Amino acid sequence: MKERILTGVIAGALFLLVLWYGSWAFTLLAMLIAAIIFTEFMFMKNIRAQELPSMLGILSVLFLVNHDLMDPMNISPLLSVTAVLLLIYSFISHNRFHVDHVAYTFFAVFYTGYGFGLLVNMRHESLLLILFVLILIWATDSGAYFIGKKMGKNKLAPSISPNKTIEGSLGGIIVALVVAFLFQQWVEFDILHSSIMIYIVALIVAVFGQMGDLAESALKRYLDVKDSGKILPGHGGLLDRFDSLLFVLPALHIIGVI
Incomplete structure (x- = not known):
């Protein structure tokens, strides 16, 4: 640890x-x-x-x-x-x-x-925009982990990632929305032009970030590997760290944020 x-x-x-x-x-x-x-x-x-x-x-x-x-x-x-x-x-x-x-x-x-x-x-x-997206991804991961550990009962995708739960997933989304609210209150953030857009981006990041994590888990199970690599001691490969971001960015591009 x-x-x-x-x-x-x-x-x-x-x-x-x-x-x-x-x-x-x-x-x-x-x-x-x-x-x-x-x-x-x-x-x-x-x-x-x-x-x-x-x-x-x-x-x-x-x-x-x-x-x-x-x-x-x-x-x-x-x-x-x-x-x-x-x-x-x-x-x-x-x-x-x-x-x-x-x-x-x-x-x-x-x-x-x-x-x-x-x-x-x-x-x-925009540096501020990329920091916003990264913070949302980290908040979603942390929220899903801790809420899932505390309250999780129903498996989200047991054949792909047995430890993930529906409660944890929803918890991650809620935490991301809370972080977006705090970000809006504390930071002068007019890049996305409207409050509604800030929450839409937060929702997309939270949902697609988790989908990216599940997609990589599915790929690793199909290929029968535990980690994508060994470059980061205790973490596995770099793909294991960027899987959520790689799913989020094309979604943000499609809606015109990037």
Whole structure:
């Protein structure tokens, strides 16, 4: 437990420091984290980092993170080329890298690169907005954990994550809404233009953040792995720490917040 807390404090402090600085430093950090998470995806599928599809995937992820995703013309050609090259490699490898691997790798590229590209875009737009989203995610996780532990009786998704409960999930949403209310009272926060929008964002973050956590749990169960990686002592992999955020950011992009 001490190792988990120490790792969390140090990693969290470093992330927030670079987040506050922003600019090129945050872009580089986002690219590094995205590349590591992509390799974790490959690790879970038993695809080695030194194989050609992994190296191609990392390059595609780095390109996505470092480009303006608000313009579809920045990503469509890249994704098309990535898909074609992966398919070419599948028959060059005599189907050792088969269509299932192609689809999985393409998904990992898009999911990781697009998510962290949106994160960089949001940081360029507003430090306060990204802090608001991160605080909501942490509040939801904490609320779901403690309320679920205290009051949880009905399982939320027992076949995917046996410890999560409906009561905990609802508790996480309520805590996120309370945090949004406090944020609105204490911080001069006019980025979202209206009080209603602040609560809509809080609700989306709380719901989609939990869905992201469940989605990763489902993936790990399907692939029969406990953690996405071992880079964070006591925490597992980086994907285990960013799974909620990667689900939240596309949802916020769809409604026009990013």
